[in-house]
Amino acid sequence: MAVAVDSSAISVAPVVPRPPDRYRTVIAFISWAAPASLILIVAVLIQQAWPSVTRFGIGFLIGQDWNQVTNTFGALPFIFGTVVTSAIALVIALPVGIAVAVLLAEPGQQGLRGALGTGIELLAAIPSVVYGIWALYVLAPWALLHIETPITDHLAAFPFLGGVPRQTSLFTASLVLAVMILPTLAAVSRDVIRAVPRGLRESTVALGATWWETIRHVVLPAARAGIFGATILALGRALAETVAVAMVIGNRPEIPHSIFSPGYTLAAVIANEFVEATGDVYQGALVEIGLVLILVTLTVNVVALLLVNSAKARALV
């Protein structure tokens, strides 16, 4: 019953405060690089575009004139070309991309599907300039003969499908874009479909549904938000694509009456004209186009990533 304990006998190590984790501070600081460069890029582009922003104001976005001689610049033809080519590319790539994603997301043995998956990933690795030269010399002549000419011959009554078909056109650019965004669409959709809880699949199959009924009525609806995110992510890629489009779109700064006529996109006009651009206003106008492009793609990407990430996170719960 010795209540009084000799306190000196129990030597308690003094509580040393943990040394600050300096390593963590240092690498946390380094990790600023990515967000900082993102902010810096936007800031520098705003500053460079300022001569054009102050001169044309909001009219820049709806102006149709692109004239170096009179120094009047409007971006509408480029916005039109970018939106139309990206939209057509999405319409072409979406069904194929979802089919690929569904197939690659199937649980079980890889085998043939593994090889197909590698192929799709290689599709993403080919440099865009290689797609460009291929599209210019192989795809464009083929598309003119086998797609553009038959359509303009028979469906000219429809809006945007008439006119004299050309090798270098909005449509050819859309075809290349469709090929180029397919891997993004397929890979992201595959991840999202994989994240659909397995129990959902299994319980549907247990109720007697066939494979297609499971996919159609359970898996795809469950992955809908994520696939939508993947689509928007692919849209962002299509909007941003530069050289492959610049090589086949025909580079004509006007709003064409047919998708088989030459057009222009935001990225392509910067690529083609920036080196030769003289004067603050002309150069500023091109930078402002770049600014519009980056702001739109950043917004599109943030929305898409939030959709995709929340789709994946929900699956983990």
Added chain:
Amino acid sequence: MRRNLWRRFSSNFAVLAMYTLTVLALVPLGLVLWFTIAKGLPAVTNLEFFVNSQRPSGIPGSGIANAIVGSAIIVGLASIAAIPIGVLSGVYLAEYGSGRWASWVRLASDVLVGAPSIALGLFAYALVVVPQHHFSGTAASVALAILMLPVVIRTTESAVGLIPNGLRESGLALGLPRWRVSLQLILPAAAPGVITGALLAVARAAGETAPVLFTALGNQRLTFDAGHPMSTLPLVVFRDALTPYKDLQQEAWGAALVLVVMVLVINLGSRWVLRRQIALARQL
């Protein structure tokens, strides 16, 4: 009974349709590879193609040595900047990446991957070319470094994340400070994944045209000085392909073939290494 037959038929039909669409998706890959090889091979079978620099159309013996050297130097400089920063950022995300700041870094790098590469070119032009008053290889390196950064960050994060916690804990239990555990234990264990990520970033940067168009500008002569305008492989493809001269178009296809071979080797090689890395991590 009839209804079940129909259901089974439609399901099998759907499987068939999906396989057909997937094969259809790979047709462009086959066509691109086939035409690049078929049209590029006559150019690259000539040794002069790799030794000489570009010459104007009509003069025989033109080559792409200037572009190969330019690509190597520009991408090399970009790698020196982007890989250390990217790897350390990736390690940060993997080791301390649960907080709010880390999720901002993640979002920023994912968004940066999707940023238009032409905008990076405009940025490097304003930042480097304008103050220097001339185009240069270093300006292109700045643009490409920003392009590579997010790729390196995210691949490093996932490679380090694969390393089991036991390794980290045993290091800490031995009394090693965090930085030594992280840099001398975890990072070497994750090295194959980190290196392949860096190589993938290199491949992507080497294939980019838009950011070098008005930073490196292009140069017909061979130069090792990154302070001057330089040519790169994608620039040769882009400029030569758009000329009306047959011999220059041939040169463009040859340069495209060199690019494609490099990209395929890096990608297929890295897939192989990554698969081994995942298998090894499972054993640990």
